[in-house]
Amino acid sequence: MTDARALQAHLDQQRHAFAAEPFPSAATRRDRLARLARMTRQHRDKIIQAIHQDIGHRAEAETRLAEIAPLLMAIRHARRHLKRWMASRRAAVPWRLLPGRARIHRQPLGVVGIIAPANYPWGLALLPAVDALAAGNRVMLKPSEQTPTTSALLAQLAERYFATDELSVVTGDTATAQAFAALPFDHLLFTGSPRVGREVARAAAEHLTPVTLELGGKAPAIVAEDADLAHAARRIAFGKWLNAGRTCIAPDPVLVDAARLPAFIEAIRAVVKGFYPAGTASDDYSAVPGEGARQRLEGMLAEARDHGCRVIELGERQAFSHGAKLPPTLVIDPTANLAIMQEEVFGPWLPVIGVRDFDAALARVAAGPSPLALYAFTDDPARRRQLLEQTRSGGVVFNDTLWHGVVPALPFGGIGESGMGAYHGETGFLRFSHPRSVFLQARHNAVGLIDPPWRRWWLRLLGL
Structure with a gap:
């Protein structure tokens, strides 16, 4: 048609x-x-x-x-x-x-x-x-x-x-x-x-x-200093690699204080191994369809490597007739000018960035385009309030990912670029x-009193 x-x-x-x-x-x-x-x-x-x-x-x-x-x-x-x-x-x-x-x-x-x-x-x-x-x-x-x-x-x-x-x-x-x-x-x-x-x-x-x-667009996940790393890694991994990262509200990127970055990487490794024991061969891990999508993702990853980013692949590639299984992959500390930071990844690559502290992460999010979703892992009520007051996003989830999108009573939508x-x-x-x-006018009403010719004293009486 x-x-x-x-x-x-x-x-x-x-x-x-x-x-x-x-x-x-x-x-x-x-x-x-x-x-x-x-x-x-x-x-x-x-x-x-x-x-x-x-x-x-x-x-x-x-x-x-x-x-x-x-x-x-x-x-x-x-x-x-x-x-x-x-x-x-x-x-x-x-x-x-x-x-x-x-x-x-x-x-x-x-x-x-x-x-x-x-x-x-x-x-x-x-x-x-x-x-x-x-x-x-x-x-x-x-x-x-x-x-x-x-x-x-x-x-x-x-x-x-x-x-x-x-x-x-x-x-x-x-x-x-x-x-x-x-x-x-x-x-x-x-x-x-x-x-x-x-x-x-x-x-x-x-x-x-x-x-x-x-x-869609970026959906940053902030891991605060008080967050349980094992819990944060598990919930971020779930949100990121559901449908091989092809979710408009998938976490992207992760902002974690630099001192805890190595521990977070190890936590993610452990979670991915537990989720997909057979790696990308697991029936529970989805493919990325289309040659064009695969080439875009591979080009994004190659650019990050060429610029000296540490790339950690957590599995092997598997090709299909009209798509491929691309492994969960961490890209550590990519710079802002790279495609992986300029575009929504929409695939299984996960940028992970070390920041000074929670305030620095908030400032980074606030300075960028308003995301469709924003995630934060913290049990501190003051930090949660700070995030809600200092950032804009379509939705916010604390200590998890994705679930605001399936609550029927919650509005779902973006703001600005999202x-x-x-x-x-x-x-x-x-x-x-x-x-x-x-508007339903009553049969007996006083509206006729303000019909012309207008009298100044009457207008003053009515406060007009």
């Missing part, structure tokens, strides 16, 4: 359906969410196999943990709280307008477009759809062309469980994605790289389409709703 006219016709069909039902009932919205959950549960094995095939190797547990479970939790959360989210809210009225009443009516936007990434091709395609459907919208979804098997399965199942004017999936190449981004949606959500995000925003601006951009706007839970419901102002 690369033809722009065909895409526009599809959008028109959804707009027509929305116009016929501009405010779906709670029962209708719950039914749509229930079908989304049923579609995922009943075909879980097919989904797992399709993602495995697209990536080259993905542990079944990773797909269940990172894609299936968060989606089902989000659906349950939305269905449970939907009635409260939909209810109009009372708004305060200035005394001069009493006894008039004011309310905020949460109105669906219309048709929401979603452009999904390749790293979590099921979860990151459908998590925004949960919020958009809960808010009463119609949804058009463009999954990644880099995961053709999963995208085809998603299109096939969506057609079986939904009418095309409720939720539809548009498959195709980069040209299709570009045409999709240029459609006049009522809202467009994109998850991916900052470079492509800028292109999407430019295309959407042509129609003044509001956008939500989830762009994106704009947030979704998940009620925040997502509001993202895909219009807060419509409603």
Whole structure:
């Protein structure tokens, strides 16, 4: 479906359906969410196999943990709280307008477009759809062309469980994605790289389409002087090498006080050995798909070596027909000008940097672009408060990694270079709703007293 006219016709069909039902009932919205959950549960094995095939190797547990479970939790959360989210809210009225009443009516936007990434091709395609459907919208979804098997399965199942004017999936190449981004949606959500995000925003601006951009970038992890190194190493390793580092909120880089740097490296070695006893041959360690991604990562690592960085590989490389297993690798003290520090790694390389102390780490984070996630390992309440007050980020996790992204009630989104706007839970419901102002004038009121001709003494009496 690369033809722009065909895409526009599809959008028109959804707009027509929305116009016929501009405010779906709670029962209708719950039914749509229930079908989304049923579609995922009943075909879980097919989904797992399709993602495995697209990536080259993905542990079944990773797909269940990172894609299936968060989606089902989000659906349950939305269905449970939907009635409260939909209810109009009372708004305060200035005394001069009493006894008039004011309310905020949460109105669906219309048709929401979603452009999904390749790293979590099921979860990151459908998590925004949960919020958009809960808010009463119609949804058009463009999954990644880099995961053709999963995208085809998603299109096939969506057609079986939904009418095309409720939720539809548009498959195709980069040209299709570009045409999709240029459609006049009522809202467009994109998850991916900052470079492509800028292109999407430019295309959407042509129609003044509001956008939500989830762009990733660096996600620093600070290991404070009071942190338990073994615990910090274990949680950082989990967050970093889940999906072989192809997670937009994976820790990157680690900032640890220089005196404890050797001990942290040894702690990471021990954790990786425990997580993956067979190294990259372990079924629990995922592949990095695509020759282009592998070449980018290898070039990044080669540059770091050429500039004298200490590189510690914790496993062997394994090649596949359309990807490779690249080992967990530490890059010690890379300088700021290297690609590994300028770009989101989005792979299994982990920069580890020795800093003077916690204050120096905070200053380094505050001086850089605002990250999508920020991690800190400390039990000191004063340090936690200092971090929250002196830095900006999309989200913060203390003494762990990643988990803020799977709590349905927490908003998820970036700030500055890491994106704009947030979704998940009620925040997502509001993202895909219009807060419509409603004022109801009482039959008997005093507003007529301020009609012209205006008398100065009366205006003074009213404090105007």
